[in-house]
Amino acid sequence: MSSKTLKISLMLLGTISLLSCNDQATVSVADASAQLSANTSIEETLEQAVIERWYGSEQVALGSEVFAQNCAVCHGAQAQGLAGDWREKLDDGSFPPPPLNGTAHAWHHPQEILLRVIDYGGEAMGGKMPAFIDVLEQDEKLAAVAYFQNFWDDEIYQQWMQMGGTN
Numbered sequence: 001m002s003s004k005t006l007k008i009s010l011m012l013l014g015t016i017s018l019l020s021c022n023d024q025a026t027v028s029v030a031d032a033s034a035q036l037s038a039n040t041s042i043e044e045t046l047e048q049a050v051i052e053r054w055y056g057s058e059q060v061a062l063g064s065e066v067f068a069q070n071c072a073v074c075h076g077a078q079a080q081g082l083a084g085d086w087r088e089k090l091d092d093g094s095f096p097p098p099p100l101n102g103t104a105h106a107w108h109h110p111q112e113i114l115l116r117v118i119d120y121g122g123e124a125m126g127g128k129m130p131a132f133i134d135v136l137e138q139d140e141k142l143a144a145v146a147y148f149q150n151f152w153d154d155e156i157y158q159q160w161m162q163m164g165g166t167n
Helices: 003-020 029-038 042-048 057-070 111-120 138-149 154-162
Strands: none
Touching: 057 138, 111 138
């Protein structure tokens, strides 16, 4: 166990012990986490939090297939993007397909917008992505999103959730 992990564990145990000495009959992990968060930085709190995602491994597996068949040709096999700079317009004035792996702007958009772009394409955003509204079923679209979000680190995913995420 690293010294940082040991320190965090001891702080959490101490917080739970202190909270259990008060008038409350029960102490929740949320209470302890809130107390711990008050004594740590945002970065440390994010590191300690277990980030639960809206999707499961089955959706990621289906998404891998859907993405490979419909998206990878433009966005890369691991959603890494294929353009040198996705923010630089192409000769025709359109933008290249951005990376979807958390290194570009996809995490700025809630799920509703991500699904709308899949449905209606990227022309409204200055790109050339075709519409998939008549190509993919809703569960396949969600699975494709799950697949590329699977590449997002917990910090990016948490920021996405704070910006609207699945709302």
